Amino acid sequence: MKSNLKKAGLLLTGIMVGGKLFAQTPDTTATNDYVKPFSGGGQLRTWSVGVHGGLLTPFTIFGSNGRQDFTNPMEQVGYGAYIKKQILPSFGLQADFLRGKVKSTDSQADGSGNSPYSQYVTDINYSVALSANITLANINWRHEKPFIQPYLTFGAGRMNYTPKVTPVGGQETKFKTTGNGSINELYIPLGLGLKFDLAPGVNLDMGYQVNFVNSDNFDGYNHGSTNDRFSYAHIGLEFALGSSKKPQMATHNPVSSMRTEYLWENAQTKSQLQQQIDAEKAKNDQLRNDLNTTNANLAKLTTDSDGDGVVDVNDKCPNTPAGTKVDGSGCPLAKPVIYVTEEDKKVVKDAIKNLEFDLGKSTIRDHSLPSLDRVAQLLVDKNFSLKLAGHTDNTGSKDLNMRLSKDRAESIKAYLVSKGANASRIEATGYGQNQPIATNKTAAGRQANRRVEFTLY
Template identity: 70%
Template sequence: MKPNFKKVTMLLTGLMVGGKLFAQTPMADSTTAKDYVKPFSPETSFRTWSIGVHAGILTPYSLFNPLGKADFVNSKEELGYGIYVKKQILSSLGIQADFFRGKVSSEAGQRNGLGTLNNNSFTTQVSYAASLSANITLANINWRHQKGAIQPYVTVGGGLMGYKPHSITAGGPEVPFKAGDGTISEFYIPLGGGLKFNLGDGVNLDLGYVVNFVNSDNFDGYKFQFTNDKFSYIHAGLEFALGLKSKPQLASHNPVSSMRTEYLWENMNTKNQLQSQIDAQKAANDKLKADLAATNANLAKFTADSDGDGVPDFYDKCPNTPAGTKVDGAGCPLPVNKPVVIVTEADKKIVRDAIRNLEFDFGKSTIRAKSYPSLNRVANLLTEKNFSLKLAGHTDNVGSDDANMKLSKDRAESIKSYLVSQGANASRVEATGYGETQPIASNKTAKGRQANRRVEFTLF
């Protein structure tokens, strides 16, 4: 057996074995909207037309043409090319119209009637070969995967071939087998198989092998042992699906997987509906609990009495009254008859004397000792008559605003601290600083600035 024939046989075997392996290659379990078609959908849901082009090697050898029966024992590989149009009827069956041309030749090595070889050879020009075949797609029926990565297929059909055989005697010219233009038209049967690899959206790589059975022994221009001639075509090409890209190819569609997907989706929808009902009931129960809690909270408003004054909070217009305070029906304290406090002219004079005699160290809040007698009389007045006193510190505009504000506050606090140390009630003495914000004279003169540096006493 020649090396070329061995290569062809090994290639075909590898393709068929690889097809069986790859046809079941797991695809992603997730199904895209484009890949999925609802079971029993009409043909219009798919792309059913496709067109393909191919080219390859033509050789007189084939799987059905062993060397013991071959007219010529030395093959010569020649170029062949073709085109086809296919209409997919079912996911596993298509009708394919093929057309191809090329040349089939041999090297020297013609078998004669004595069982020996001579140096004759032949060359046959295939002017046309048109056939109609059934294309049967294998291994695309699978429960788990929407479609396979590879589509193995076989084809069988029949057609008409026009060819021109020439015999070549050793050292001589080519001699037409038939007189005239030399064309012979014969019926032939193409039988083949191959693999289609899904390259992308509607594009397949087509690797195939076809044995063409010619209905005569004229193809090689030599009649020997009354057997019809055969030749092989090993080709590679591209197939393009026609139609809308949004539709899947019927040839790669897996109908049983669509049924499985539909079943899973229906179960999932049922599960989702049950879960939705459970979630709705749970939400209703949560709402009832929330409504009950709100009702209990509203009822509690009519009995809660946070300040313990005997009036529920819902009706209490004066919440947080001190314990033991007598209140009215609205929870507000009853009026208390307080003694009338009268500030006499003598009391005011004591305060004026204290203001007039008040002195501080320069730029500080330290009270000078000469101010103590007057302040002592103010402390006694606050203690004896339970008066309240407001101290308001002021400065001129010399210095920064922040420094003056702090100084005025510190001086008022210093006076308060001294009065408290002499027995005055701290809660009845208020100390506030106003800085330079409330002048009583112009700060443009020394006299005015001195008037603005003061602490005002307000007795009440």
């Protein structure tokens, strides 16, 4: 069993490596899947060949495996190939070839209640079949080229096989004692699988096939009333034949080509219409520019762009901020210097002293509001600027402390603005736990670090 799995693993690894090499060296001239609609099959690659390898076993997904002639399946390596002609995007005919071994142990009891055989091994010398391949989906409505194509296969063929049985306690013998021991028989293969596009014209093929033999001697033991069957799970590669510039019919998306054709046929008409539109726009733009130049020349005599009461032709200091007092030439008058007095500083210190928030929140407590009202009135009366810097101790995460310190500074700013202060003159910043003024190892130190600093200027 381990030997068979090792052989199968080596076989599948070789196939996958081969597919990887093909996928790494695609034909760059075949990247476009476009084919002119209704142009005939000559624009597509319709012939392909495939090779595959996998495991053969007497057990299948159909019927009761417990009623098979032998009860203990032993997986064996199989391999095969095929050549396919794609007739329609969803239908093709393929000639299949398969070889390998099928093995199982422990036969069912005969009429006397004994198990006559310890095992059987059937060599599939060759099997050939003609099968229909139905691609279930090669149109992808979301992408120009589909990546996965599920498929079904069914057909009929002829198989040459040599069954060998080993009686309990005896030597292995061929079931057919005449000639070379081989048997020719008809069989019906049914399969399903998925194909994955690795590169233009190269597909990874993963499939499962059940083969119904038209006799009950495939395992060398005529038992029961049903014919023998076996399954084959395989993986392989399919290669499209023909010019690499042509897409493969089985993976081609005709809807995408029809859309591309529609866009191309309308491109020239759209281009001509766009040229006419652009020419009219250019004429309109020229007329608009001429009108704007005339209006600009007239506006110079009456326009006061900065609204300071001095027209632009006489304004020696253009772009004066709104509300600025100016002289006759439009230049700002000297502003009186406003100083921060000790009384002003005391108002701010009182606000800091009385400032408290709800625990872990940015909600200002009511008893802190009267002090903040006096700060707001000071900002309104003297047009001071104020910087608010929020700080926390190191309790909790850094991100949480940073947000809390910022939210508290913003909460104070919002309250001052609601009392008439100029929002543009208030800066609110949060520093979290990054700028302590005392140790965080004591309750008193942490209390000192939980603060909002007011800087008046």
